[in-house]
Amino acid sequence: MEHAQVLSALGFDQADLSGGTLSVRSPIDGAEVARVVETRSDQVAKVIERSGDAFSAWRTVPAPRRGELVRLLGEELRAAKDELGALVTLEAGKITSEGLGEVQEMIDICDFAVGLSRQLYGLTIASERPGHKMSETWHPLGPCGVITAFNFPVAVWSWNAALALVCGNPVIWKPSEKTPLTALACKKVFEKAVARFGDDAPEGLMQVIIGGADIGEALVTSRDVPILSATGSTRMGGIVGPKVAARWGRPILELGGNNAMIVAPSADIEMAVRAIVFSAVGTAGQRCTSLRRLIVHKSIKEDLVAKLVKAYSSLPIGDPRKEGTLIGPLVDARSLDAMQSALASAAAEGGKVHGGDIVTEGVPGGAYAAPALVEMPGQTETVRTETFAPILYVMEYEDLEEAIDMQNGVPQGLSSCIFTLNMREAETFLSATGSDCGIANVNIGPSGAEIGGAFGGEKETGGGRESGSDAWKGYMRRQTSTVNYSAELPLAQGVKFDI
Ligand code: UN1
Numbered sequence: 001m002e003h004a005q006v007l008s009a010l011g012f013d014q015a016d017l018s019g020g021t022l023s024v025r026s027p028i029d030g031a032e033v034a035r036v037v038e039t040r041s042d043q044v045a046k047v048i049e050r051s052g053d054a055f056s057a058w059r060t061v062p063a064p065r066r067g068e069l070v071r072l073l074g075e076e077l078r079a080a081k082d083e084l085g086a087l088v089t090l091e092a093g094k095i096t097s098e099g100l101g102e103v104q105e106m107i108d109i110c111d112f113a114v115g116l117s118r119q120l121y122g123l124t125i126a127s128e129r130p131g132h133k134m135s136e137t138w139h140p141l142g143p144c145g146v147i148t149a150f151n152f153p154v155a156v157w158s159w160n161a162a163l164a165l166v167c168g169n170p171v172i173w174k175p176s177e178k179t180p181l182t183a184l185a186c187k188k189v190f191e192k193a194v195a196r197f198g199d200d201a202p203e204g205l206m207q208v209i210i211g212g213a214d215i216g217e218a219l220v221t222s223r224d225v226p227i228l229s230a231t232g233s234t235r236m237g238g239i240v241g242p243k244v245a246a247r248w249g250r251p252i253l254e255l256g257g258n259n260a261m262i263v264a265p266s267a268d269i270e271m272a273v274r275a276i277v278f279s280a281v282g283t284a285g286q287r288c289t290s291l292r293r294l295i296v297h298k299s300i301k302e303d304l305v306a307k308l309v310k311a312y313s314s315l316p317i318g319d320p321r322k323e324g325t326l327i328g329p330l331v332d333a334r335s336l337d338a339m340q341s342a343l344a345s346a347a348a349e350g351g352k353v354h355g356g357d358i359v360t361e362g363v364p365g366g367a368y369a370a371p372a373l374v375e376m377p378g379q380t381e382t383v384r385t386e387t388f389a390p391i392l393y394v395m396e397y398e399d400l401e402e403a404i405d406m407q408n409g410v411p412q413g414l415s416s417c418i419f420t421l422n423m424r425e426a427e428t429f430l431s432a433t434g435s436d437c438g439i440a441n442v443n444i445g446p447s448g449a450e451i452g453g454a455f456g457g458e459k460e461t462g463g464g465r466e467s468g469s470d471a472w473k474g475y476m477r478r479q480t481s482t483v484n485y486s487a488e489l490p491l492a493q494g495v496k497f498d499i
Helices: 003-009 041-058 063-079 081-092 096-116 155-166 180-197 213-221 234-246 269-285 298-313 333-348 400-408 423-430 471-475
Strands: 022-025 032-036 132-140 144-147 171-174 206-208 227-231 250-254 259-263 291-297 352-355 372-375 391-397 415-419 439-442 476-484
Touching: 003 032, 003 081, 022 180, 032 180, 041 171, 041 206, 041 213, 063 081, 063 096, 063 155, 063 180, 081 096, 081 180, 096 155, 144 155, 144 213, 155 171, 155 180, 155 227, 155 471, 171 213, 180 206, 213 227, 213 234, 227 234, 234 250, 259 269, 259 400, 269 291, 269 298, 269 391, 269 415, 291 298, 291 400, 298 352, 298 372, 298 391, 333 352, 333 372, 333 391, 391 400, 400 423, 415 423, 423 439, 471 476
Parallel strands: 144 171, 144 227, 171 206, 227 250, 259 291, 259 415, 291 391, 372 391, 415 439
Antiparallel strands: 022 032, 132 476, 352 372
């Protein structure tokens, strides 16, 4: 589909696409597709106020009924899957299958959240005092700010929004400046769900603000936004996290990754090759979970590298809309520059670079590059730095302890994996002395996580958890209650205080 067709299929008209100051370019060909109106920072206060009003109403709607809105959102997303997937391709440059996969991830989290809306369980706890009962209840917390990155322009919003909404919180969404159209399209889809849901969805339940760091700042510093979920670079998180903490808000941070795979001698090499290629070059290496470091046992390194160089040489690079393409564009020319300069630094540190060239032929414009494989003499500074591009650094190890040390020896802690058929190695990798990441896999790559698990990581990845498992607890406040149904007033810990 051409850009204009994609946009009109989602109900965008000229008024949505022109007259603004934010230029939106498609990474596919670099063409400007819209000039979107930006939210002024003085308007954000009003948005936050509206969200606070929405909260007063929404928190009183029973959670299963709130779940019904998310169920309808899931239905509307199913109906809009093709168009929205195509818009993700247009605006983020993902290949068609990955654009659709991202929308599927949204549908999945909606289904999860619908079930969750009947399972916001608290505990009852044994009291040490006679005639007393202790329990805990989870309550809505308030407006939830969501700042998302260009690379998962819709799924990461949905992880946060689906949970926040069933938990009783309104959402204010600031998408990346590079992908405002996908956010505006989601808002249209959300409004369809609200129209079917009925009157108990208050005005301002889900608002989108468009613009740069200044309007993000207004969300980050407002005491009326108790939850602030931010996905992006470690640099951004380093600014946002302390500001949210300083005004006693709750940050949920999902920042940089520098994900590794250990390939042990017993590994199924053919399977490892497939997993490596998907996770290192899929999404043109622009997932926070992309594979960036390969730690291979010395005895199999030469063979594995040869297989990878061969596999890399035949990967179809080009227009992400075209069937068969596996590697689309980088998001913009700056990313291409960052990739080239990382490769130059790696080479200066003794790396042997395979591939990585800029591709200008057979592509419709945009910033395209061949993926790079770089054999490194060790874990240098360049390897320890996340570059959002398809670069895979390869290093070798002799014993597992050394491999695990290397895997953990970077500032980031998002995702990790091991390929081995040796149970001792696999379990050691997953143990307390193994991988230090939020995600640790065996015999699958580090990317492409399902929504059912909690998603996030440690160290410079920020420590936040989103999506499945009990990540919902981050969007609610816990209330511990002790009820005394006796006629006495005993004090805890045996304290006596008779008056
Ligand atoms: C991200 O890149 O910010 O696990 C999210 C994955 C996807 C989500 C990535 N489900 O690769």
